[in-house]
Each structure stands twice: as C-alpha cells, then as structure tokens.
Amino acid sequence: MTRTAVDTRPGAVRADGPPRWIATPVGRWRILAASAVVGVVALVVAIALTGAATPTLLADPGPLVRWGLPVVDLVVELAAATTVGALVLCAVILPPPPPDAPPSGRPARVRPVGAAWRLSQRIAAAAGVVWTLALAVQLVLTYARVSGRPIGGPTFGEEISVFLGQIELGRLLLTGLVLTALVALLAVAVGGTLSATFAVVLAMVALAPVASTGHASGAANHEVAVSSLWLHLAGVTLWIGGLAILVAVAGALGRDLRPAAARYSSLAIWAYALVAVSGVANAAIRLGGLDGLATPYGRLVLAKAAATLALGVAGWWHRRRTIPRLTQGRTAAFWRLVVGEVLLAGGVMGLAVALSSTAPPVPDTPLVDVPPAEWITGYPVPDHGPSGLDWFTTWRPDLLVLIGVVSALVVVLTWYRRLRARGDHWPVLRVVSLAVGLLLIAWVSSGGPALYGHLLFSAHMVQHMVLVMLAPIFLVLGAPVTLAVRALPARDDGSRGPRELLLGLVHSRWAGFFANPVVAAVNIVGSMILFYYTPLLLLALTNHWVHLWMIVHFTLAGYMFVNVLIGIDPGPRRPGYPLRLLLLFATMAFHAFFGLALMEGTQLLAAPWYGALGLPWGVDALADQKLGGGFTWGFGEVPSLLLAIALGTAWIRDDDRTARRLDRKADRDGDADLAAYNAMLAARSGPGGGAPGEDVSDGATPDASAAHRATPDA
Known part of the structure; x- marks a missing residue:
C-alpha cells in the first residue's frame, strides 16, 4: 500500500499539503465554525431588518418559535449541505482506501491512501444524524408557527399527530424526516464509492419534500416554484457542502489535493449554474416584477445575488489561477481563497434562510374566484382548444x-x-x-x-x-x-x-x-x-x-x-x-x-x-x-x-x-470449409457410388451430387 510521508516538525509546510494555519484539525474546525457564525449573524440581522420575527397580533407562538425556527432552519441547511457535500466527495471526488487497507487511524509520520475519503465518510455520518435531529425540531417549531401557539401544553402532542397525519404540510415534513433518517443510516454504512453514490441519490430525493413546503407563490406557479426550489437546494448542497468538506479534510488530502480540487471545480460549475438559474426563477415568481425589489424581501434577494456573484468570481479565479499552481506545490493562495469562499458561503446560506422566513411581495395564497379548470390545474386555461400552431x-x-x-x-x-x-x-x-x-x-x-x-x-x-x-x-x-x-x-x-x-x-x-x-x-x-x-x-x-x-x-x-x-x-x-x-x-x-x-x-x-x-x-x-x-x-x-x-x-x-x-x-483458405463438406459427403456415399439403398440412377457421380447439395450453403 502506498504511503505519503508527512513532515511533523513544528511550523513545517508540506509541499503536498495545506499551510500550517489550516493543516491542524483545530484550525480547520475554527474556520468552519466561523462560517456558521457568519451565517447566524447574517440570518439574525436580515430577520431583524425585514421584521420576519415581529410578534403577530393574533395567535402569536412566542419569541422562542419566532426566532428559534429560522435558526433551526439554518442548522438544517448547514447539516444537509455538509452531509451531501461529504457524500459527493466520497462518491466521485476522492479515491477510496484500497481493499487491503488497515482500519483508519492517526499515524504520526505516514498518511495512508484514502485517509481523506475515510474522514469525509465519518463527517457524512455525523452530519446526517444532525440533519435528522434538526429536522425533527424544525417539524415541531413549524407546527407551532403555523398554528400560532407556543410549544407545550397537555394537548400539544395530540395536535402534532393530527398535523402530521391529516395536514399536507405536516405529511410533507414527516416524509422529509423519514427520508433524511434513511440518508443518515446509509451514510453510516457507506463503505465504498457505490454505496456513497446511492446515498447521494437518496439525499437528493430527501430534498423534494422540503422543496414542496417552500413559498409557492400561490397555486398559479406551484410547479415552477417547486422545481426551482429543489434545483436551488440541490445546487447549494453540492456546491457549498463540497467546498466546506474540502476544508474539513484538508489535512488528509496530501497529493490528492490537485485532482480533488480540479474535480470539485468541474462539479461546482454545474452546481453554481443550477443555483443561479433556479435563483432567478424563484425571484421572478415571488417578486412579481421589478417593483418587488424595493420591498424588504427584494433587498434580501439583491444582497444574496451579490454574494452569490462574488462566490462565482472566486470559483472562476480558482480555475484560472490557483488550481493550475497546485502542481507546483503553491497551495497557500488556493487555501486562502477557499477559506474566504467558505466564510462568504455561510453568509449566503444565512440570507437564504432569512428569505424563506420573509413574506414575499406575491403572497402565497390559494386561488379564489377563478374558473374550475384554473382552480384544478393551477394555471390560466386558454380560451380555445388546441389548433395546429398552438x-x-x-x-x-x-x-x-x-x-x-x-x-x-x-x-x-x-x-x-x-x-x-x-x-x-x-x-x-x-x-x-x-x-x-x-x-x-x-x-x-x-x-x-x-x-x-x-x-x-x-x-x-x-x-x-x-x-x-x-x-x-x-x-x-x-x-x-x-x-x-x-x-x-x-x-x-x-x-x-x-x-x-x-x-x-x-x-x-x-x-x-x-x-x-x-x-x-x-x-x-x-x-x-x-x-x-x-x-x-x-x-x-x-x-x-x-x-x-x-x-x-x-x-x-x-x-x-x-x-x-x-x-x-x-x-x-x-x-x-x-x-x-x-x-x-x-x-x-x-x-x-x-x-x-x-x-x-x-x-x-x-x-x-x-x-x-x-x-x-x-x-x-x-x-x-x-x-x-x-x-x-x-x-x-x-x-x-x-x-x-x-x-x-x-x-x-x-x-x-x-x-x-x-x-x-474462402479466398484466404481456398474454400476449405466447402472442400471438407464435400469430402464428408463423398465418404458417406461409399466406394460403390452410393450408400446402401441410395438411388443414383440420375447418372450424377457422388462427388458431383455432394457438390450440388453443398452449393446453397456455400
């Protein structure tokens, strides 16, 4: 098994590894924790500015629910991104340990092949559990928010049961919770790239109920809103989650850094495109026009778009400058830019959660006073049947x-x-x-x-x-x-x-x-x-x-x-x-x-x-x-x-x-097959000119008769 030597002298910077300030586990987790703090600060500031947590005049659930639900939403988003990002690195980015590799350990001077893959798998397992638990808390807080009552009371558990069994929103949240729990179980059991791929697919499926519970801009654009929100969630988890996990496994990458960064960069391009296109579609549906940009919701959209654009510029700089220099052992610039991206990504996710907690200019209300066909289908119906050009x-x-x-x-x-x-x-x-x-x-x-x-x-x-x-x-x-x-x-x-x-x-x-x-x-x-x-x-x-x-x-x-x-x-x-x-x-x-x-x-x-x-x-x-x-x-x-x-x-x-x-x-071997066939027929006909009982009265010789019979097959 191939091993890569590691210089453990204090202050050393390896040619195949990250700088000292990110090489230690403490340094990496500080960076990730700082990104989460940036997300929380952005969330709290945005909610305070938009008034999304302002007490309601009727049926107010209390400050714990009003402020706690957005924070839990952010935890859910961060845990989902971490889980999906870690699983994606295990599935298509990092090389797994060889079949004969010993159990994972922490050797002092050698790093086994596949160490980053193993660390990524452990992170996926832990993040999957956090994702599941956070979704359970989110479910309870969501019911308290929509019902307008504080948590607790003798009938609260019974009310939750009715919410989960009879209300569409509750059923969707419960379905998402069950699917996420399955993702967590599969993440714990991941043992190779194939099982990691299955886990990624299941995680993408688990995002579908979440997409169905977001702002739908009224029934008239429900399908577009659901599709765009799912695409947005998928792109964010693949893009930001993968970036965060690269930081988390930085110390274990070694010489896998260059191929891992290049592969992740290619994946990030597609994920960024999904985020950009779906974000524009979501904004167009919920803003209702350019006038919507002047609302608190619209200002949050502009802030999030500016931060997302900055992340795209950073990714472009990676592909042009920092990744090509990794072959020369110049890793400091790459990691500095990655850390900046991770911190900014935390702010983007905080703004995204604030958006989901803020009422858009186009209200999410069911259609009323419309024809039956529009009420059933959810979109305006043409006033005539289809013609040729239609x-x-x-x-x-x-x-x-x-x-x-x-x-x-x-x-x-x-x-x-x-x-x-x-x-x-x-x-x-x-x-x-x-x-x-x-x-x-x-x-x-x-x-x-x-x-x-x-x-x-x-x-x-x-x-x-x-x-x-x-x-x-x-x-x-x-x-x-x-x-x-x-x-x-x-x-x-x-x-x-x-x-x-x-x-x-x-x-x-x-x-x-x-x-x-x-x-x-x-x-x-x-x-x-x-x-x-x-x-x-x-x-x-x-x-x-x-x-x-x-x-x-x-x-x-x-x-x-x-x-x-x-x-x-x-x-x-x-x-x-x-x-x-x-x-x-x-x-x-x-x-x-x-x-x-x-x-x-x-x-x-x-x-x-x-x-x-x-x-x-x-x-x-x-x-x-x-x-x-x-x-x-x-x-x-x-x-x-x-x-x-x-x-x-x-x-x-x-x-x-x-x-x-x-x-x-036949040209190469002189038609050997036909000659062998004729010889076989001639041998069967016997020396007397025919087999016993065979009629040869037509005057044909045995060889000629055999050749005649062989012609069609030839």
Missing part, C-alpha cells in the same frame, strides 16, 4: 426538465468537440439525432402537449406516445453511451468519475435485466396498463413529482426497448433479427389493442380531474378520451413502421457483412 407556439415550462435537456445538449456538444479536437471521428448525424430526441422531450414536457396535456386526455396521449415511441428512436440512434465512453476521461486512482459510473450502470445486473428483450417489451406493455388503469394517472396530474417520474420512466422504458431492436450502444446481447421483429409486432399489436380499448371504453379515466375541468370551449371528456385512443392506435403505427424498416435494413446489411466475411475467408 401545439408549437404555446408553452408551459417545466423548469426541471428544461434544465436537464439544455444540460444534456451542452454535454453532447462538448463531447463532440473534444473528440474532434483530438482527431477522433464521430458522425455529425448522431449528434443531430441526439439533439432531436432531446428537443422532443423538451417539447412534450414544456410545449403545447404539456399545456393541453393537463386539460385533454388526447393531448396527454400525445405526450405519452412521443416519450415512449418517437423520442427514444432518435436517442438510440445517437449512441449516447458510446459517445460518453469515448469522450469522458478514465480515472486510474480508484475513484469513480462519470465514465466509471456510466459503465458500472450499463454493465450492472439491473440494467441487464431491464434491457433483456422480453423484459423491455413487457415493461412497456405492463407500464401502460398499470399507469392508465390505476390511480397513477390521477397522481401524475395532481402531483408534480409523480408527473416527473412518468416522464423519466416512459422515456427510459422506450429507450430500453428501442435499444434492443436497433441499438448501437454496448449492452446485453441482442437477440436475432426474427425475435426482434416478433417483439416489435407484438408491441404494435398491443398499442392497437390499447387504443381500441380506449375508443370503446365507457368509463372516464382520471374522472375527478378530466371530468371536473369544465373547459370554456366545451369538451366532452369521454369523447376526447376516445380521440386519444384513436391517436394511440394511429400514431403508434408510424414509429413502429420506421423501426420495422430499420430492422429489415439492418438485417439485410448484417447478412451482406456475413457473406462478405465468408467470401474473404
């Missing part, structure tokens, strides 16, 4: 999906340029195909189909069929996995980067199971039956997270199925062309049967939604459902026909390649 000129943006599509397009173009820069060829048509597939997903999730899909079942089926049958064709023909594997750099230090994670996923047992041809076909058929003939359709219409799951699930199901048929990317062994055509025709038959069932059905699906809209242009919901069934039947045949043509073409080309390969082999 499908392409009307928009209802889904921020989460749009950011995902734009990010994917940027990544694909970056990979393509990287391959071209090093002289590798990659077909332009594959890039175009990927772009078309991604744009189709953006269209059905944020364009006309998204706007009318919540109003008309037929428009919803447009969304479904494009996601399942059309967009996957373009995605598969673009060969994204092959492009990624060729463009992404490989790591040799034991850590898992994007390339290693992707290959691990592609070759995992789960991927192999769902990519099995029969399973892929059954997945599409079974998913449609399960989704449309259970309450899942209604849940997707009423719950934004279920709606997002629908988009992801059906897109992946379609991708898996199309990849089995005409895929270019590596994956499980594909069946022969006859079985592929059989699976395709079976799926086509199911779509026809499903469409016919919708056309002949007399029961309205998701009746509490589609049946109660009362659209202004007058719509027979059942007749529209039958129209959706007809579209499913008719449209489903078009992509299936394209797939059948592609399969037939690929089959012919495969036969041609096989024939050419056999011809080349």
Whole structure:
C-alpha cells in the first residue's frame, strides 16, 4: 500500500499539503465554525431588518418559535449541505482506501491512501444524524408557527399527530424526516464509492419534500416554484457542502489535493449554474416584477445575488489561477481563497434562510374566484382548444426538465468537440439525432402537449406516445453511451468519475435485466396498463413529482426497448433479427389493442380531474378520451413502421457483412470449409457410388451430387 510521508516538525509546510494555519484539525474546525457564525449573524440581522420575527397580533407562538425556527432552519441547511457535500466527495471526488487497507487511524509520520475519503465518510455520518435531529425540531417549531401557539401544553402532542397525519404540510415534513433518517443510516454504512453514490441519490430525493413546503407563490406557479426550489437546494448542497468538506479534510488530502480540487471545480460549475438559474426563477415568481425589489424581501434577494456573484468570481479565479499552481506545490493562495469562499458561503446560506422566513411581495395564497379548470390545474386555461400552431407556439415550462435537456445538449456538444479536437471521428448525424430526441422531450414536457396535456386526455396521449415511441428512436440512434465512453476521461486512482459510473450502470445486473428483450417489451406493455388503469394517472396530474417520474420512466422504458431492436450502444446481447421483429409486432399489436380499448371504453379515466375541468370551449371528456385512443392506435403505427424498416435494413446489411466475411475467408483458405463438406459427403456415399439403398440412377457421380447439395450453403 502506498504511503505519503508527512513532515511533523513544528511550523513545517508540506509541499503536498495545506499551510500550517489550516493543516491542524483545530484550525480547520475554527474556520468552519466561523462560517456558521457568519451565517447566524447574517440570518439574525436580515430577520431583524425585514421584521420576519415581529410578534403577530393574533395567535402569536412566542419569541422562542419566532426566532428559534429560522435558526433551526439554518442548522438544517448547514447539516444537509455538509452531509451531501461529504457524500459527493466520497462518491466521485476522492479515491477510496484500497481493499487491503488497515482500519483508519492517526499515524504520526505516514498518511495512508484514502485517509481523506475515510474522514469525509465519518463527517457524512455525523452530519446526517444532525440533519435528522434538526429536522425533527424544525417539524415541531413549524407546527407551532403555523398554528400560532407556543410549544407545550397537555394537548400539544395530540395536535402534532393530527398535523402530521391529516395536514399536507405536516405529511410533507414527516416524509422529509423519514427520508433524511434513511440518508443518515446509509451514510453510516457507506463503505465504498457505490454505496456513497446511492446515498447521494437518496439525499437528493430527501430534498423534494422540503422543496414542496417552500413559498409557492400561490397555486398559479406551484410547479415552477417547486422545481426551482429543489434545483436551488440541490445546487447549494453540492456546491457549498463540497467546498466546506474540502476544508474539513484538508489535512488528509496530501497529493490528492490537485485532482480533488480540479474535480470539485468541474462539479461546482454545474452546481453554481443550477443555483443561479433556479435563483432567478424563484425571484421572478415571488417578486412579481421589478417593483418587488424595493420591498424588504427584494433587498434580501439583491444582497444574496451579490454574494452569490462574488462566490462565482472566486470559483472562476480558482480555475484560472490557483488550481493550475497546485502542481507546483503553491497551495497557500488556493487555501486562502477557499477559506474566504467558505466564510462568504455561510453568509449566503444565512440570507437564504432569512428569505424563506420573509413574506414575499406575491403572497402565497390559494386561488379564489377563478374558473374550475384554473382552480384544478393551477394555471390560466386558454380560451380555445388546441389548433395546429398552438401545439408549437404555446408553452408551459417545466423548469426541471428544461434544465436537464439544455444540460444534456451542452454535454453532447462538448463531447463532440473534444473528440474532434483530438482527431477522433464521430458522425455529425448522431449528434443531430441526439439533439432531436432531446428537443422532443423538451417539447412534450414544456410545449403545447404539456399545456393541453393537463386539460385533454388526447393531448396527454400525445405526450405519452412521443416519450415512449418517437423520442427514444432518435436517442438510440445517437449512441449516447458510446459517445460518453469515448469522450469522458478514465480515472486510474480508484475513484469513480462519470465514465466509471456510466459503465458500472450499463454493465450492472439491473440494467441487464431491464434491457433483456422480453423484459423491455413487457415493461412497456405492463407500464401502460398499470399507469392508465390505476390511480397513477390521477397522481401524475395532481402531483408534480409523480408527473416527473412518468416522464423519466416512459422515456427510459422506450429507450430500453428501442435499444434492443436497433441499438448501437454496448449492452446485453441482442437477440436475432426474427425475435426482434416478433417483439416489435407484438408491441404494435398491443398499442392497437390499447387504443381500441380506449375508443370503446365507457368509463372516464382520471374522472375527478378530466371530468371536473369544465373547459370554456366545451369538451366532452369521454369523447376526447376516445380521440386519444384513436391517436394511440394511429400514431403508434408510424414509429413502429420506421423501426420495422430499420430492422429489415439492418438485417439485410448484417447478412451482406456475413457473406462478405465468408467470401474473404474462402479466398484466404481456398474454400476449405466447402472442400471438407464435400469430402464428408463423398465418404458417406461409399466406394460403390452410393450408400446402401441410395438411388443414383440420375447418372450424377457422388462427388458431383455432394457438390450440388453443398452449393446453397456455400
């Protein structure tokens, strides 16, 4: 096992380590504690200026609740960022200890490989517990705040139970608490990069209930507000949490500092972009216009934006100046800037919590005195049904999906340029195909189909069929996995980067199971039956997270199925062309049967939604459902026909390649296979000109007859 020597002389500064003032554990924890203090000071000052903790005239919960809840909110944010940041460093930044590494210790003069990874894992475990406990306290204080009563009393526990079981806010807080507790348990059990990756994913899921409890700017922008807040929380925890953990493990990084800083810098760029875009979206929703900037809430937004911009400038300076100098052993400037960022980040988080505690200019009130359709859907309803151009000129943006599509397009173009820069060829048509597939997903999730899909079942089926049958064709023909594997750099230090994670996923047992041809076909058929003939359709219409799951699930199901048929990317062994055509025709038959069932059905699906809209242009919901069934039947045949043509073409080309390969082999060995076959037939015919009982009256010699019979196989 490789070890790195450590100079322990007083006042020494190692070439591969941080300066003295951050090299000791006491120095590092002082810095982190100072960042937390800066956050608390910023929070208290901001709340005092905005009056968010001013006593209410009616049902005042008391100063303990009014001031305690924002402070606990800040503890929750800091603990969440610390947990996620530490897990991310374990998952994709730091090299883990080798399998034969001894248990973690504190040697005096040597540092084992993976020491920073182990320290990061311990921090994640401890922070996860703090996160869970702080959420429990936050839940109690939140109930006291919304109910307007102080903590305590003989009935307080019973009231909390009702709040958690019957009130939506309480259920969301309880769900977040349970998910966070699971994150804490998994963080304690993390033993490698794979389990750390699972913990990061679960932590991102645990942020979803928190995003659903923030300011929603009224029901009219609920989905955009929820998506933007989740993106904001995810970006902040990845960005600020990772930065804080770099400080916490500074003394254990050693020569891993340079690659860890470079990897974190790349991750921080994406996280910062998420924070910036989602922050602008949140501000636009809650301010209600430029006039909102003159309010106390608006002034906090400006202060937070200025601090966030300063952090972005610091990150840019890292990439240009300090990180490149790490190879020369010049670490002091890097760590000074990191410490400044950590202190400023504490202030940013304090301002963010103050914002969440301050009433925005646009009040978070339910819609009143609006038509039924607007009250149910939460957004203004068009005054006419969809026409030809309306499908392409009307928009209802889904921020989460749009950011995902734009990010994917940027990544694909970056990979393509990287391959071209090093002289590798990659077909332009594959890039175009990927772009078309991604744009189709953006269209059905944020364009006309998204706007009318919540109003008309037929428009919803447009969304479904494009996601399942059309967009996957373009995605598969673009060969994204092959492009990624060729463009992404490989790591040799034991850590898992994007390339290693992707290959691990592609070759995992789960991927192999769902990519099995029969399973892929059954997945599409079974998913449609399960989704449309259970309450899942209604849940997707009423719950934004279920709606997002629908988009992801059906897109992946379609991708898996199309990849089995005409895929270019590596994956499980594909069946022969006859079985592929059989699976395709079976799926086509199911779509026809499903469409016919919708056309002949007399029961309205998701009746509490589609049946109660009362659209202004007058719509027979059942007749529209039958129209959706007809579209499913008719449209489903078009992509299936394209797939059948592609399969037939690929089959012919495969036969041609096989024939050419056999011809080349015959030219090299003098057609040895045919000669051996003829010799075998001649031996079987016997010396008498034929086997016993064989009729050779046609006059053909045994050898000629054998050669004649062998010709078709040749």
